[in-house]
Amino acid sequence: MTRFANPSIYLCPKCGGYVTRRGFASMNFMGMKRWSDGYVSAFLVPSSISSFGRCPLCKQLFWHEDAEDIGMLPDRPAREAEWRGPFRLWLLRKLRMLDEREIEKMEVWKCIPIEWKNASVIKHPDNTDLWAMLADTESLTPEREIFLRERLWWLANDHQRRDPSDKTAQWHWSEIPVEKSRENMQRLFDLLSAEDQPDFFTLAEILRGLGRFDEAIEKLLSIKADQSEVGMKALERARASDSRVFLTSQDKSLDW
Numbered sequence: 301m302t303r304f305a306n307p308s309i310y311l312c313p314k315c316g317g318y319v320t321r322r323g324f325a326s327m328n329f330m331g332m333k334r335w336s337d338g339y340v341s342a343f344l345v346p347s348s349i350s351s352f353g354r355c356p357l358c359k360q361l362f363w364h365e366d367a368e369d370i371g372m373l374p375d376r377p378a379r380e381a382e383w384r385g386p387f388r389l390w391l392l393r394k395l396r397m398l399d400e401r402e403i404e405k406m407e408v409w410k411c412i413p414i415e416w417k418n419a420s421v422i423k424h425p426d427n428t429d430l431w432a433m434l435a436d437t438e439s440l441t442p443e444r445e446i447f448l449r450e451r452l453w454w455l456a457n458d459h460q461r462r463d464p465s466d467k468t469a470q471w472h473w474s475e476i477p478v479e480k481s482r483e484n485m486q487r488l489f490d491l492l493s494a495e496d497q498p499d500f501f502t503l504a505e506i507l508r509g510l511g512r513f514d515e516a517i518e519k520l521l522s523i524k525a526d527q528s529e530v531g532m533k534a535l536e537r538a539r540a541s542d543s544r545v546f547l548t549s550q551d552k553s554l555d556w
């Protein structure tokens with residue numbers, strides 16, 4: 301089941317304004333599909349748990365982890381507007397329209413700074429914001445660049461995932477020019493190769509996507525990919541000069 305956690309309050313790292321973000325307390329993904337490029341599609345797309353967002357106040361993009369977390373907003377009392385006046389509160393109590401839990405909530409709520417209560421929700425980024433974040437070199441780290449470039453790679457591959465009966469593929473964005481997409485994959489390949497323990501399968505998938513099939517085969521054989529079903533599929537595709545992504549697994553449901 302998907303339910304929401306209490307919103308946390310943050311300070312926007314760009315303007316210092318109070319912003320909030322709804323977190324997911326738990327999440328349920330129905331019909332999760334995993335793809336050879338690492339993309340996971342589901343009815344509730346994991347992209348909704350983004351690592352960055354747009355400040356509703358200054359409209360600038362920022363990484364969530366750069367925003368100082370100053371606390372969590374407690375539960376808002378159900379009859380907030382009614383208990384502002386002491387007489388109304390007395391009356392509600394008298395009429396037994398307030399239980400102990402509500403009274404407790406009100407006591408807590410009263411002590412919360414007004415800026416917290418008025419904090420606006422951080423806006424979810426859209427696909428074009430991935431490029432904007434890449435251009436913000438001041439806040440970019442190798443990990444963040446990998447995060448962004450991986451998503452751009454997945455977006456560029458999305459048209460290969462399209463299936464009219466498939467409602468899980470929500471990223472239909474084919475506006476990335478081929479040259480830009482290839483440049484992105486090349487840079488992603490370099491970044492992932494430089495990691496301490498590179499994931500050779502992903503590297504092989506990038507090479508296959510770039511049409512560098514011999515190098516992809518070499519990489520796959522170096523990790524004995526022919527001994528696994530998914531590895532064999534990737535090898536077969538590389539040998540057939542097929543650069544398309546493929547489905548690696550499909551789960552019925554997964555709780556987070």
Ligand SMILES: [Zn+2]
Nearest residue numbers: 312315355358
């Ligand atoms: Zn801001």
